[in-house]
Amino acid sequence: xxxxxxxxxxxxxxxxxxxxxxxxxxxxxxxxxxxxxxxxxxxxxxxxxxxxxxxxxxxxxxxxxxxxxxxxxxxxxxxxxxxxxxxxxxxxxxxxxxxxxxxxxxxxxxxxxxxxxxxxxxxxxxxxxxxxxxxxxxxxxxxxxxxxxxxxxxxxxxxxxxxxxxxxxxxxxxxxxxxxxxxxxxxxxxxxxxxxxxxxxxxxxxxxxxxxxxxxxxxxx
Numbered sequence: 001x002x003x004x005x006x007x008x009x010x011x012x013x014x015x016x017x018x019x020x021x022x023x024x025x026x027x028x029x030x031x032x033x034x035x036x037x038x039x040x041x042x043x044x045x046x047x048x049x050x051x052x053x054x055x056x057x058x059x060x061x062x063x064x065x066x067x068x069x070x071x072x073x074x075x076x077x078x079x080x081x082x083x084x085x086x087x088x089x090x091x092x093x094x095x096x097x098x099x100x101x102x103x104x105x106x107x108x109x110x111x112x113x114x115x116x117x118x119x120x121x122x123x124x125x126x127x128x129x130x131x132x133x134x135x136x137x138x139x140x141x142x143x144x145x146x147x148x149x150x151x152x153x154x155x156x157x158x159x160x161x162x163x164x165x166x167x168x169x170x171x172x173x174x175x176x177x178x179x180x181x182x183x184x185x186x187x188x189x190x191x192x193x194x195x196x197x198x199x200x201x202x203x204x205x206x207x208x209x210x211x212x213x214x215x216x217x218x219x220x221x
Contacts, residue, residue, distance in 0.1 A: 008093035011134075014046030015085045018143070019171055021049050022160065023056045023077030024107075025099055027070035028115055037071065037115035041131070042097055042104035045081060046088065051102040053078040053163060059100055072119050079160040079216070080171060083200075084143065089134035108133035108206075122214075126184055129208045136201040137218070143194050146174045148209060148217050151186030156209050156217035157200050165213045181211055 024043040031037060044051070061073040091106035098104075110131045112118040123129070126148075137159055139145050146158040161169050178189040189211075200220050207219035 009089050009091055009134075010094040011087060011089050012046065012094060013085060013087045017045065017081040017086060018084050020045075020081045021051075021053065022079050022081050023051070023075070023102070024079075024104065025059070025061075025064060026074045026076065026110065027065065027068045028072045028074065028112070028119075030071045030115055035114040035116065037112055037118075039074070039110045039112065040070075040091075040106060041108040041110060041133070042099055043107045044102060044104050045086065045107075047096065047103045047105065053167070056102065059102075064100065072115060074119060076162075076164075076214075078163045080163070080169075081160050082139070082146070082158055082171065083137035084140045085138040087136040107135075123210050125210050125212050125214075126187055127209065128219075129210075131202075131206045131208055132204060133206050134203050135206065136199055139194060139198040139200070141194050141196050143198075144175065145192060145194060145198060146177065146215075147190050147192070148183070148211065149188040149190060150209075151184075154207075155220045156207075157198070157220055158215055158217045159200070160216045162210075162214035162216065169213060169215075177211075177213075177215075180213075183211070 022045045024041055026039040026041050028037040028039040056078045064073040096103050108131050148156040163169055175191050181189050200218055209217050
């Protein structure tokens, strides 16, 4: 199978996502003559949960790279979703792909300037990464949300927590996560309860940052 998504896209909406397990892989193809690469993102969000954290952790990146005809595979997760609903544009006309028995949609593509550096080390926290996708996350009124505020005032809303660094991290621990973070000067972690629905969207470029635990935040534009 190819690591390049087909042209056709469909938009679907999924509800009841808060706290749901999910995970993704990114299949990278190296640039010709350079260190960079383009990645295609496969994600379980919105599909029936047919895997465990341990099953995802057991996936072999080298075997997946060979199967998907890529140069490398990065495993992102396992995770827990924090939004309540999502409207997402799916590539490949919404086709479901089996990733070693785990059902995933093709949801995005991403570029990295140096593939070897990206794969061989932990992703640098508090550094923006741009992902090409069309999504609209909705966090419902009354929901507690967890945000990073950058020195220039941009707000990044946590869309999912990661169990890669801390395998026991749960949504109910996020209220006190700030005490465990060490952001650069000027960054702030904050928690607030929504007085109305919050929608965080991207149409094309989604600006993402991670914290030290690889929790994933999207910029609110």
